Amino acid sequence: MTVYEEYKGRLPGRIINDMKSEAEKRNLNDNQIKKVMEYLVTQYDAAKIDPGEAIGIITAESFGEPGTQMTLNVFHFAGVAEVSVTQGLPRLIEILDARKKIKTPSMEIHLKKEHGKETNEVRKIAAQIKETVLREISEEFNINLSKMQLEVTINKAKMREIKAKPEEIIEKLKESHKNIIAKETPEGLSIKPEATENELMEMYKLKEKLKETYIRGVKGVTHVLPVKNGNEFIIITAGSNLADVINIPEVDSAKTTTNDIHETAKVLGIEAARQIIINEAEKVIEDQGLDVDIRHILCIADTMSRTGLVKGITRSGITGEKKSVLAKASFETPLTHLVNASLIGEVDQLNSVIENVMLNQPVPLGTGLPDLVAKMGPKDIKTQKKEDKKEDKE
Amino acid sequence: MNSNNKTDVYLRDVFIGQIESPKDFIKKVKEERREGRLPDSVNVGYNKDLNEVVIETSKGRARRPLIVIEKEKAKLTEDHVKKLLNNETKWKELVTEGIIEYIDAAEEENSLVALSEDEITPEHTHLEISPIVIMGLTTSLVPFSNFGQSARLNRGSKAQKQSLGIYAANYLIRMDTDSNVLHYPSNPIVKTCNAQLAGQENHPAGQNIVVALMSYEGYNMQDALILNKGSLARGLARSTYFKPYTVEELRYSGGLTDQICVPDKEVKGYKAEEDYKLLEDDGITYPEATITEEDVIIGRTSPPRFLGEMDEFSIAANKLRDSSVTIKPGEIGKVDMIAVTENEEGNKLVQIRVRHQRIPEIGDKFASRHGQKGVVGLIVPQQDMPFTVSGITPDVMFSPHSIPSRMTVSHLIEALAGKVGALDGKSIDATAFTGQTEADLRVQLQELGFREDGSERMVNGITGEEFEAKIFIGNMYYLRLKHMVGNKLHARAAGRIQLLTRQPIEGRAKGGGLRLGEMEKDCFVAHGASLLLKERFDSDRTVVPICSACGLIGVNDVFRKKKFCHRCGGNVEINSIELSYAFKLLMDEIRAMGVLPNIKLKNKY
Known part of the structure; x- marks a missing residue:
């Protein structure tokens, strides 16, 4: 055991463990093990990225080059009908910009093992998750002018489908609209504003509001689609509301995901958001049949989530946080950056790449990183200065 | 829309009256036209949505001829065709007899046109004269185009538009800007019926050559071509x-x-x-x-x-x-x-x-008519070229890798057909859908004493050994395209610079520099080639004296051997630094905006 002890910290735990089991299998003695471990250390060190390697630009190129081959086709249905998902370059831009409002929010809801087996049960759960508004379960909205009330004809079949009773609907209506009197009628509902002196316009406004009244399900989830994945059912949705969905008892909260990065960060935290960035970016690249090394995606995801907040690669996000004025100005809106810098008298230390390219100085990367340093005493400096002056005069 | 259930009739967009039944009316008009009582340039169309009949007689409409169908039978019979061929009747007569009529866009809306005779149903009103009309003029010149991929057909016709030929018979007395004339254009052996109709036979733009489908030392990878130097000496593709x-x-x-x-x-x-x-x-x-x-x-x-x-x-x-x-x-x-x-x-x-x-050189562009274009990668002396056992040396070697992913089967069939045509001394009809079949060509090739698949035993010209594989070789019509390296080659070391930025000027015509652009810069950075990058960007390098007190650009008076700063006078330290002139310009512009940028110098040691 002691042989491995000294390699802790020099090699990752997994490699040490692999070595342990392999050594047992092959019956190696301590000396042999040590030999192998030394070799492993040299190999591991050689595999590490060298100091001064421009990983950022390599990552950017690794995304940028395949990006030119991606289709610009925005509307493409992902295999199954109904739920359309943004794909290709628009989606990749969405991810890397860390957009607050994504075009097609969608969730993948996994169910707990005991629930995700029978088709009927899954359908029931899916129907339960889908947001239902009054418009969807009613057939007609009428304004009765003589009684100054709204008359709603309810679709009985749809009511049965979601197993809702008129009383429940009345309750929901009262919850979301104050000052109304709602009653059950043979056809459905009659709704009357409490205040008696209603103008007709108000009635119309009320009608439109009532149509969108939330009745059942998870808010924001507009479509649900149960899909068989292996021998388990998952529910794909259009619209996303992770916080509410994982509170549903049948849902496996550990596996359920959304493609909204910011929502994930809010509900599950920054590490989860980082993972979503990785998964979503990888999905886009794979769907397009391209091949980008996972480490580039990791690099981007790490950079975006490094501060604990999700930040996009935009001038308001990561790029805006660059220290150099010139670097910021060379990205987007140069005037704004120059004006702001001159207002506060910003100093550019010229520590990064772009600034030095602009000034035609060696960039501090690769061969430009090492500097020649000479040790000099105070005496040396004085003589040096004299020599400099001499040179100048010549 | 009219209220009385009658249909409006317009003659050349002018209202002339109303009718009860548009169907009967149109039928009548067409009958009159076919029987010659109305001129054949009259077209009549019925617009269902607007419920109006439009009669057109004006000039400038695009119209196309179609064979009239009557009682599920085409009016044009074998008899007519025979008579046409024997010059007993004329096209004009067929039109006046109402066998063929010219249809405009409006009338076409009410017609159903059959592509071939056997797909005629009671609904059909017309029959297409030939299925080749589904293609445009240049596309119809592509041989065996029904065996090609549509994207390649487009490219094939594009290549034909760029090919060299004799563009005008009076080119000798013309002063066209940048024109090319091919020295010995020839008519294609393998051609479509449209070659004659389009007038291609009178001014061809290409040459029939022998093409071997093989690689040769890798010089025809990625669509490159290998040319036979002997062929070039004999005038191949000279322009x-x-x-x-x-x-x-x-x-x-x-x-x-x-x-x-x-x-x-x-x-x-x-x-x-x-x-x-x-x-x-x-x-x-x-x-x-x-x-x-x-x-x-x-x-x-x-x-x-x-x-x-x-x-x-x-x-x-x-x-x-x-x-x-x-x-x-x-x-x-x-x-x-x-x-x-x-x-x-x-x-x-x-x-x-x-x-x-x-004379064709390495880098000149050539293409077949199937969207298979490429540049010359190597010119091989004839003695080094491979040859068939019967002694034929190919003019061009074309890489077989260019075929599978592009699915240009027509390219291969043309080579086969060209071989038959060249050996038998006849031209091959390669019209889409109606031309000679591949099976037929194979039989003919066998009868001429060659392998029916077009491949032959070939010998390596350098080693004299026979190749293990049999090589597909045939005659094809190749086009020399107008893009020649001679017009594009460009390089420069030092030269003219722009006044404003002191960077090299742009463009080949002015002897400009070749830009190392943003993305190329990224490549240098990604490689960590920092110092090489700096050197590449040294084209506008300048030495600027900087006042160490105020950070502004000072003055280096060479004549009086004095350095001073306009702001701080002569008693300050002025250091010279090396900058890109573009950045000095940027600082000047910032200063022009009323902002004071200064450079703070730090001792490196």
């Missing part, structure tokens, strides 16, 4: 490039004019005497003069740009400046034709057409 140079004697205000002449030595901007050697006494070169780049071909002097320059001290010639026309850098050739005339304003106009023979 001439014509380019006119124009000079005018311009008139300026104050009665001054340009003068086409041999410039006097006193003239401003006079080049070396050597440069004017080609000029005759009239200031114009002689025909058939051999010219190289930057030779003066027309001498001209112009009056000074500004009248102020005409000061009293100079003699007459001194005031003038040289504005002679020189051959552009990189261009060579012979003076082909000289025209001395007058332009609309009555100014003397001299045009010189320069000609240059273009």
Whole structure:
């Protein structure tokens, strides 16, 4: 055991463990093990990225080059009908910009093992998750002018489908609209504003509001689609509301995901958001049949989530946080950056790449990183200065 | 929409009346036309949505001929075709007899056209004359296009538009800007029926050559072609490039004019005497003069740009400046034709057409008619070329990797058909859908004593060993495209720079630099080649004196050997630093906005 002890910290735990089991299998003695471990250390060190390697630009190129081959086709249905998902370059831009409002929010809801087996049960759960508004379960909205009330004809079949009773609907209506009197009628509902002196316009406004009244399900989830994945059912949705969905008892909260990065960060935290960035970016690249090394995606995801907040690669996000004025100005809106810098008298230390390219100085990367340093005493400096002056005069 | 349930009738967009039944009305009109009582240029269409009948007779409509179908039978019979072939009847007669009629867009809306005779149903009103009409003019010239991929057909027709031929019979007396003429164009052995209709037979733009589908030392990878040097020596794909140079004697205000002449030595901007050697006494070169780049071909002097320059001290010639026309850098050739005339304003106009023979070289572009284009990758001496056991040396070697992913089956069939045609001395009909079949061609090839699949045993010209594989070889029609390296090759070391940024100017014609752009810069950074990158961007390097006190640009007075700062005076330390001029310019511009940028220098040690 002691042989491995000294390699802790020099090699990752997994490699040490692999070595342990392999050594047992092959019956190696301590000396042999040590030999192998030394070799492993040299190999591991050689595999590490060298100091001064421009990983950022390599990552950017690794995304940028395949990006030119991606289709610009925005509307493409992902295999199954109904739920359309943004794909290709628009989606990749969405991810890397860390957009607050994504075009097609969608969730993948996994169910707990005991629930995700029978088709009927899954359908029931899916129907339960889908947001239902009054418009969807009613057939007609009428304004009765003589009684100054709204008359709603309810679709009985749809009511049965979601197993809702008129009383429940009345309750929901009262919850979301104050000052109304709602009653059950043979056809459905009659709704009357409490205040008696209603103008007709108000009635119309009320009608439109009532149509969108939330009745059942998870808010924001507009479509649900149960899909068989292996021998388990998952529910794909259009619209996303992770916080509410994982509170549903049948849902496996550990596996359920959304493609909204910011929502994930809010509900599950920054590490989860980082993972979503990785998964979503990888999905886009794979769907397009391209091949980008996972480490580039990791690099981007790490950079975006490094501060604990999700930040996009935009001038308001990561790029805006660059220290150099010139670097910021060379990205987007140069005037704004120059004006702001001159207002506060910003100093550019010229520590990064772009600034030095602009000034035609060696960039501090690769061969430009090492500097020649000479040790000099105070005496040396004085003589040096004299020599400099001499040179100048010549 | 009219209220009385009647249908409006418009003649050439003018309302002329109403009718009860549009169906009967249109039928009547068509009958009258087919029987010759109405002119055949009348077309009638019924618009269902607007419920109106439109009769058109105006000129300028696009119309196309179709065979009329009556009682589920095409009116054009074998009999008619025979008579047409024997010159017993004419197309015009078929039209007047109502067998064939010309349909415009509006009438086509009410018609159902069958592509072939066996798909006729009671609903069909017309029959297409040939299924090839589904393609455009140039696309229909692609042989066996029904065996090609549609995207490749598009590219194939694009290549034909760029191919060299004899573009006009009077090219010798024309002054077209940048024209090319192929020396020995030939008619394709494998052609579509449209080649004749489109007039391609009268001015072909390509040559029949022998193509082997094989690789050769890798010089035809990625669509490159390998040419036989022997074939080139025999004139294969040789062409001439014509380019006119124009000079005018311009008139300026104050009665001054340009003068086409041999410039006097006193003239401003006079080049070396050597440069004017080609000029005759009239200031114009002689025909058939051999010219190289930057030779003066027309001498001209112009009056000074500004009248102020005409000061009293100079003699007459001194005031003038040289504005002679020189051959552009990189261009060579012979003076082909000289025209001395007058332009609309009555100014003397001299045009010189320069000609240059273009023998195919590495980098010139060639294409077949199937969207298979490529540049020459290698020119092989004939003795090194592979040859078939019967002694045939191919003119071109084409890489087999260019075929599978592009699915240009028509390319292969053309080679097969071309082989049959060349061996049998006949031309092959390759019209889409109706041309000769592949099976038929294979039988013919076998009858001619060759393998039916077109492949042959071949021998390596270098080693003299026979190749293990049998090689597909056949005759194809190849096009030389107008893109030639001679017109595009460009490189430079030092040269002209822009006044503003001190960076090299752009463009081949002006001898500009080749830009190392943003993305190329990224590549250098990604490689960590920091110092190489700096060197690449040194084109606008400048040394700027910086005042260490205020950080502004100081002055280095070379004459008085003094350095000082406009702001801080002479008693400050001025250090020289190396910068890109573009950045110095940026600082100047920022300063012009009223912002003070300064450079703080730090001791490196």
